Amino acid sequence: MQLFYTTDIQGDLAYFNEVEARHIVQVLRHQVGDLLHFVDGHGTLYRGRIVEARKKSCALSILHRESAYKQRSFVLHVAIAPPKNTGRFEWFLEKATELGIDRIIPLHCERSERSRLRLERLEKVLLAAMKQSLRATLPQLQPLTPFDRLLGQPDLPTERLIAHCAEGEKRPLGENYRPGQDVIILIGPEGDFSPAEIDAAHQRGFRATSLGPSRLRTETAALTACTILNYLNQTPA
Secondary structure (H helix, E strand, O other): OOEEEOOEEEOOEEEEOHHHHHHHHHHOOOOOOOEEEEEOEEOOEEEEEEEEEOOOOEEEEEEEEEOOOOOOOOOEEEEEOOOOOHHHHHHHHHHHHHHOOOEEEEEEOOOOOOOOOOHHHHHHHHHHHHHHOOOOEOOEEOOOEEHHHHHOOOOOOOEEEEEOOOOOOOEEHHHOOOOOOOEEEEEOOOOOOOHHHHHHHHHOOOEEEEOOOOOOOHHHHHHHHHHHHHHHOOOOO
8 A cells, every 4th residue: 555645635525735746647657547545644544536637736536534543542752852963863753753653842952962953854754754654643743842841831741751871760661651651751962961951850750761771872762762662552561
């Protein structure tokens, strides 16, 4: 199955933008009458028949809808300080989307090496990864958020974790999380969180957690956390 994407759904008709239409009609040579699968990024998988196929526009008549497609029992938020190398951050976004992630919050911390992000480019990475991995939900990507502002957000999950390299007691992630619960995990910059940031997170209910004995790069740590949390929610407690 190959997936396409649109949010322009009006009744029983779905309309695709110029980029998707060109891929469907000119690259893949689909014609009127062909059946396609597509998603809306909000969790619904559709099956439709092409009723209009032009170079810059394409429309499908919807034949079937499957809501909550591959929906999971928990919501995973990852707040990560983007590394200096943009390619490494894009790699994380791609792989995390394939594994399953719901919300990405880029963090600006005291020791951050990146103060700006090209959100439009990053959204394209997420979209391509969603379609490639046959998922129907597009992860939410927030703008770059100051660390203290994140801690003040009122809608954070009750399961709150922070991974850092400082000394102190840390329980392994597999023992520090209750499966089935919405969760947010904080991943710091390449220079780690500052002591003040760690203290502030603890005061807001974040528990220190370990991702293993090795010292991991920022994007590796974040992807490790995604892998463990997704695995825990697929395995009976």
